[in-house]
Amino acid sequence: MTPRQNRDRAERGIPEATVARLPVYLRALTGLQERGVATVSSEELAAAAGVNSAKLRKDLSHLGSYGTRGVGYEVEYLVYQISRELGLTQDWVVAIIGVGNLGRALAGYGGFASRGFRVAGLLDADESIVGQEIYGMTVAHIDRLEDVIAGHGVSIAVIATPAAAAQGVCDRVVAAGVTSVLNFAPVVLNVPAEVDVRKVDLSIELQILAFHEQRKAGGPDGLGPLDADETPPGTTQYVEAVEA
Amino acid sequence: MTPRQNRDRAERGIPEATVARLPVYLRALTGLQERGVATVSSEELAAAAGVNSAKLRKDLSHLGSYGTRGVGYEVEYLVYQISRELGLTQDWVVAIIGVGNLGRALAGYGGFASRGFRVAGLLDADESIVGQEIYGMTVAHIDRLEDVIAGHGVSIAVIATPAAAAQGVCDRVVAAGVTSVLNFAPVVLNVPAEVDVRKVDLSIELQILAFHEQRKAGGPDGLGPLDADETPPGTTQYVEAVEA
DNA sequence: TAGATTGTTAATCGATTAACAATC
DNA sequence: TAGATTGTTAATCGATTAACAATC
Numbered sequence: 001m002t003p004r005q006n007r008d009r010a011e012r013g014i015p016e017a018t019v020a021r022l023p024v025y026l027r028a029l030t031g032l033q034e035r036g037v038a039t040v041s042s043e044e045l046a047a048a049a050g051v052n053s054a055k056l057r058k059d060l061s062h063l064g065s066y067g068t069r070g071v072g073y074e075v076e077y078l079v080y081q082i083s084r085e086l087g088l089t090q091d092w093v094v095a096i097i098g099v100g101n102l103g104r105a106l107a108g109y110g111g112f113a114s115r116g117f118r119v120a121g122l123l124d125a126d127e128s129i130v131g132q133e134i135y136g137m138t139v140a141h142i143d144r145l146e147d148v149i150a151g152h153g154v155s156i157a158v159i160a161t162p163a164a165a166a167q168g169v170c171d172r173v174v175a176a177g178v179t180s181v182l183n184f185a186p187v188v189l190n191v192p193a194e195v196d197v198r199k200v201d202l203s204i205e206l207q208i209l210a211f212h213e214q215r216k217a218g219g220p221d222g223l224g225p226l227d228a229d230e231t232p233p234g235t236t237q238y239v240e241a242v243e244a
Numbered sequence: 245m246t247p248r249q250n251r252d253r254a255e256r257g258i259p260e261a262t263v264a265r266l267p268v269y270l271r272a273l274t275g276l277q278e279r280g281v282a283t284v285s286s287e288e289l290a291a292a293a294g295v296n297s298a299k300l301r302k303d304l305s306h307l308g309s310y311g312t313r314g315v316g317y318e319v320e321y322l323v324y325q326i327s328r329e330l331g332l333t334q335d336w337v338v339a340i341i342g343v344g345n346l347g348r349a350l351a352g353y354g355g356f357a358s359r360g361f362r363v364a365g366l367l368d369a370d371e372s373i374v375g376q377e378i379y380g381m382t383v384a385h386i387d388r389l390e391d392v393i394a395g396h397g398v399s400i401a402v403i404a405t406p407a408a409a410a411q412g413v414c415d416r417v418v419a420a421g422v423t424s425v426l427n428f429a430p431v432v433l434n435v436p437a438e439v440d441v442r443k444v445d446l447s448i449e450l451q452i453l454a455f456h457e458q459r460k461a462g463g464p465d466g467l468g469p470l471d472a473d474e475t476p477p478g479t480t481q482y483v484e485a486v487e488a
Numbered sequence: 489t490a491g492a493t494t495g496t497t498a499a500t501c502g503a504t505t506a507a508c509a510a511t512c
Numbered sequence: 513t514a515g516a517t518t519g520t521t522a523a524t525c526g527a528t529t530a531a532c533a534a535t536c
Binding site (some may be wrong): 043044053058060061065067068070071072073095 | 495
């Protein structure tokens with residue numbers, strides 16, 4: 001690798017599409033590690049990660065030259081390099097706001113507590129939930145939000161509140177110094193430019209599936225969904241059809 | 245619109261990136277509807293959806309010509325057109341497999357039960373969960389999976405099981421006729437080409453945030469994470485650093 | 489050396505964006 | 513008509529992919 005190539009990598013950074021796939025590769029690699037596999041080819045790793053091998057090699061080339069021609073990649077070494085690139089060799093402190101079923105699922109999620117993430121607080125506004133012990137943690141009152149963020153150095157907030165509460169909570173965590181937000185509430189959050197927001201939306205994913213499902217079932221003799229109720233546009237009926 | 249343009253639209257279909265944004269526009273529009281807004285410009289709707297107006301207009305142009313120059317879009321009409329395009333004017337039947345905290349959160353999620361999706365079954369392998377009543381539905385034993393799918397015409401399966409059980413469950417729902425899967429288990433599912441899988445992965449989203457957070461904190465005098473423990477590569481220590 | 493597999497190139501494809509003609 | 517806003521064009525940007533030279 002020439003100094004010029006090295007500089008390019010550092011300056012241009014890693015493409016977003018590649019960053020989004022690195023965690024997938026990391027998971028596949030740790031799976032191989034658990035099965036005692038020491039070395040893997042791009043073809044094998046790509047299959048395990050569900051991508052094609054050209055894309056995998058291109059992605060990894062953005063990190064550096066970590067493979068051996070004719071041999072493949074050393075699993076442990078690649079695990080370390082990807083982990084370091086993603087920032088997982090450091091500890092990130094997370095607070096979960098909203099401790100309903102979703103918040104509980106997140107609090108108990110194995111991938112959260114381990115692998116570089118530490119849940120420093122569970123917070124809720126509901127008095128009947130505050131004080132409950134969940135996976136060894138006591139739920140704090142939302143009034144203590146700023147204390148928890150400052151006291152534990154929280155940099156990532158996970159918002160699992162009802163939609164109506166999400167923007168208010170977001171404003172507070174940002175004011176308290178949080179710079180990354182993972183949002184599960186079905187609203188578009190407004191944040192300053194320096195704050196990163198990622199959104200996980202269950203119903204949006206389902207709607208995307210419905211679109212493709214419709215295309216499959218769509219033929220005149222395909223197996224369509226139940227209650228197919230084609231209301232012609234340009235009438236007033238369409239409002240009912242949507243809101244029913 | 246010329247016949248030629250009409251044909252292009254039908255033949256080429258809607259770009260994936262556009263399909264993924266249609267549910268976002270739909271949510272913004274129903275929000276406007278609830279506030280009694282009758283007409284909206286691309287500028288206003290784009291702001292509500294968190295995109296720029298050029299992208300919004302380009303996206304909507306793939307559906308048809310549903311705006312009025314100089315005026316904007318009629319909210320109710322656009323809600324209907326997007327709903328129809330996404331297949332939400334039909335009823336899709338969903339089964340949720342795995343009724344832990346996440347499955348419960350999904351079962352109670354407002355966006356699931358309404359808007360074109362009907363949850364026809366909750367299934368779990370755990371005897372202590374089977375028979376429980378959740379949001380008015382009784383949890384069935386996983387043994388009844390094929391019955392539930394066939395009996396209710398389930399076309400979309402939501403997998404919220406532990407990782408180890410996911411592929412087995414997936415094989416069974418596909419064999420029973422399901423053609424769309426929403427997977428919350430942290431594994432890559434293998435399915436036949438005609439089956440659509442979408443994946444929601446909580447820890448992957450968090451890792452992507454960590455990457456960007458690291459870049460922000462990254463400067464030599466930036467506010468870094470706690471426990472920054474830079475272990476040099478090429479030593480055996482890196483394994484601990486990752487798995488700690 | 490011969491076989492295998494990486495890392496890179498270059499072509500292709502798809503998505504984004506700004507600008508503006510069309511038109512209400 | 514004058515002002516406003518859509519729908520489309522065309523340029524740009526970024527991602528994907530196949531092919532293969534480099535090299536272990």
